[in-house]
Amino acid sequence: VGDVAWAGIALAQIFERTRMQKYLDGAVKAATFIETTTRDNTNVPPGGYYYGNGQSNKSTEHNIDVYALFTILARLTGNASWLNGAQHARAFVEAMYNSSAGFFWTGTSDPTNIFYNNIPEDVQTWSYLALLDPDFAASLEWVKTNLATTDTSFAFNNGWHFTGNFRVSGETYASLSKLGTVLGDQTVDADAVWCEGTGHAVAALLARGLPPQKDIPSFHGDVNTASLMLESIQVAQASLGSGQTVG
Numbered sequence: 001v002g003d004v005a006w007a008g009i010a011l012a013q014i015f016e017r018t019r020m021q022k023y024l025d026g027a028v029k030a031a032t033f034i035e036t037t038t039r040d041n042t043n044v045p046p047g048g049y050y051y052g053n054g055q056s057n058k059s060t061e062h063n064i065d066v067y068a069l070f071t072i073l074a075r076l077t078g079n080a081s082w083l084n085g086a087q088h089a090r091a092f093v094e095a096m097y098n099s100s101a102g103f104f105w106t107g108t109s110d111p112t113n114i115f116y117n118n119i120p121e122d123v124q125t126w127s128y129l130a131l132l133d134p135d136f137a138a139s140l141e142w143v144k145t146n147l148a149t150t151d152t153s154f155a156f157n158n159g160w161h162f163t164g165n166f167r168v169s170g171e172t173y174a175s176l177s178k179l180g181t182v183l184g185d186q187t188v189d190a191d192a193v194w195c196e197g198t199g200h201a202v203a204a205l206l207a208r209g210l211p212p213q214k215d216i217p218s219f220h221g222d223v224n225t226a227s228l229m230l231e232s233i234q235v236a237q238a239s240l241g242s243g244q245t246v247g
Contacts, residue, residue: 004030005034008073009027027073049088057109060106065126067086096108103119103138103139103143121147121201132207137210140204149177151191159240202229205223
């Protein structure tokens, strides 16, 4: 579902810029596949859309994608019926919110039971980018504290192989990412920064724009935090990414 929704979102955005009808038609076709083959109308709540057709688990990430795609299509097509599916996806996303801790669970292991074993970065930041709802904005605080990591040239299994003096700070992939060596995988850099996920955090923080005086201790506003993350991504590009280009 997520892969189809991402393609649909891209096609819808291309249509909005070019007004070439074939792109909107493609986005509608992708959304129709999701709506007709993966919607769970039986187990409501939490409802939502399955991970894929013929599967019984559900992804918070994927339902965020569906919400984004369907709301875009409602606006671009003028067909308000897409908002029904958008709300169906959103209801699932909201059901995955842990209000006491301020984060979203990754999804369910079957139609109704939450999967508790891992908490990923992307659902915390994408949820804010899609919903722009202050009621769930605590997920950004959860990411920038609990998933924060700093990789250096001395970190075990670091990408710089103990040469030079480098430091990259940002977000790791998920709650289990720092436990790789503890769980027996001696090849993992438990301090590694996920540059894509750090980019998600940057986008969400800039979209929110929390001022310094309202931020949590040791942070100085969303723009400042995002700027520091971007600087670290640039360090990673300039060091590890050197020569890794396309064309």
